[in-house]
Amino acid sequence: MKNVLVTGAAGQLGRCIKKVASNYKSLSFVFKDSKDLDITNKEKVDAFFISGNFDFCINCAAYTNVDDAERFPEMAYAVNADGVKCLAEACSSNDVKLIHISTDYVFDGTKQSPYLPEDVPNPINAYGKSKLRGEKYIQEFLEQYYIVRTSWLYSEYGNNFYNTILKKAKTEKKLSITTDQIGCPTNANNLALFLMGFLKAAIKPYGIYHFTDGEAMTWYEFAARILRENRMDDVVRLEKVKNYRTFAVRPKNSVLKIRHD
Numbered sequence: 691m692k693n694v695l696v697t698g699a700a701g702q703l704g705r706c707i708k709k710v711a712s713n714y715k716s717l718s719f720v721f722k723d724s725k726d727l728d729i730t731n732k733e734k735v736d737a738f739f740i741s742g743n744f745d746f747c748i749n750c751a752a753y754t755n756v757d758d759a760e761r762f763p764e765m766a767y768a769v770n771a772d773g774v775k776c777l778a779e780a781c782s783s784n785d786v787k788l789i790h791i792s793t794d795y796v797f798d799g800t801k802q803s804p805y806l807p808e809d810v811p812n813p814i815n816a817y818g819k820s821k822l823r824g825e826k827y828i829q830e831f832l833e834q835y836y837i838v839r840t841s842w843l844y845s846e847y848g849n850n851f852y853n854t855i856l857k858k859a860k861t862e863k864k865l866s867i868t869t870d871q872i873g874c875p876t877n878a879n880n881l882a883l884f885l886m887g888f889l890k891a892a893i894k895p896y897g898i899y900h901f902t903d904g905e906a907m908t909w910y911e912f913a914a915r916i917l918r919e920n921r922m923d924d925v926v927r928l929e930k931v932k933n934y935r936t937f938a939v940r941p942k943n944s945v946l947k948i949r950h951d
């Protein structure tokens with residue numbers, strides 16, 4: 691039996707992992723949300739790891755509001771960089787393999803083709819910078835790690851773009867959506883299944899991975915698909931916009947190249 695700690699368990703991805711966890715009989719999961727285990731609290735994290743006997747930690751904890759991260763970078767860095775450092779140190783001291791989730795927003799978006807795991811990151815907003823700092827800490831403190839970069843996550847849980855569009859479509863007649871960014875929407879339930887692959891007996895090579903659902907599109911195209919899937923395309927009109935104003939800038943191209951494409 692392998693013991694797996696999931697941090698940030700009440701978030702979108704954590705909940706998707708929880709949904710499938712019971713299908714894996716050879717794995718024993720411990721789910722901790724931000725109240726149970728604050729990853730920025732080094733003393734608590736250290737004590738918890740010492741008492742835990744974990745084989746793996748899947749870190750789903752993060753500060754994910756991209757615009758608020760720009761307004762309050764110290765809050766993003768506290769979780770996405772310093773919190774990840776706490777986890778990496780605890781994993782290192784207790785021989786725990788860390789599976790950590792990172793983002794397409796570590797790239798600057800200027801590449802004319804999909805980003806490879808080995809491409810040099812150059813984040814253009816505070817969220818991406820804080821996530822990259824987290825990646826660096828993991829690489830500094832650990833050898834046994836998987837950093838899985840993914841993009842544009844959505845699911846039935848939480849405040850993702852998919853749910854925002856559905857909510858807006860119920861109250862607004864017209865939605866203005868940007869055509870200025872291209873990326874790969876990824877169902878967080880698929881990511882949860884992909885992560886389970888790292889917990890199997892045969893160990894995959896450690897390092898950085900990219901995972902998406904494999905289809906690149908603009909946010910406008912994604913919004914159109916969301917409305918179609920939910921038979922709401924005749925309820926609300928979609929308008930293409932070039933510059934939808936946001937507090938933080940976002941990379942224009944953040945398509946991630948995945949191994950199985």
Ligand SMILES: NC(=O)C1=CN([C@@H]2O[C@H](COP(=O)(O)OP(=O)(O)OC[C@H]3O[C@@H](n4cnc5c(N)ncnc54)[C@H](OP(=O)(O)O)[C@@H]3O)[C@@H](O)[C@H]2O)C=CC1
Nearest residue numbers: 698700701702703724728729751752754791793840842843
């Ligand atoms: N959402 C997306 O589109 C994408 C996400 N990612 C990455 O995937 C991962 C999962 O994202 P997702 O599930 O969507 O994010 P969510 O925002 O849904 O979940 C993040 C969770 O982290 C928790 N958390 C925040 N601070 C702490 C802390 N100090 N200690 C412990 N837990 C904390 C939050 O709890 P609380 O609410 O109580 O603060 C929340 O439950 C993250 O690493 C994110 O950067 C990558 C690409 C795309």
Ligand SMILES: Cc1cn([C@H]2C[C@H](O)[C@@H](COP(=O)(O)OP(=O)(O)O[C@H]3O[C@@H](C)C(=O)[C@@H](O)[C@H]3O)O2)c(=O)[nH]c1=O
Nearest residue numbers: 754756793794795841842843851854866867868909934
């Ligand atoms: C709600 C809305 C957004 N937009 C724009 C704003 C932005 O440029 C783009 C995406 O909007 P959001 O702010 O919902 O998504 P955003 O916060 O940029 O999503 C990102 O989250 C982090 C956590 C990641 O790691 C990324 O992979 C990515 O998923 O769409 C519109 O054009 N119209 C709209 O009605």
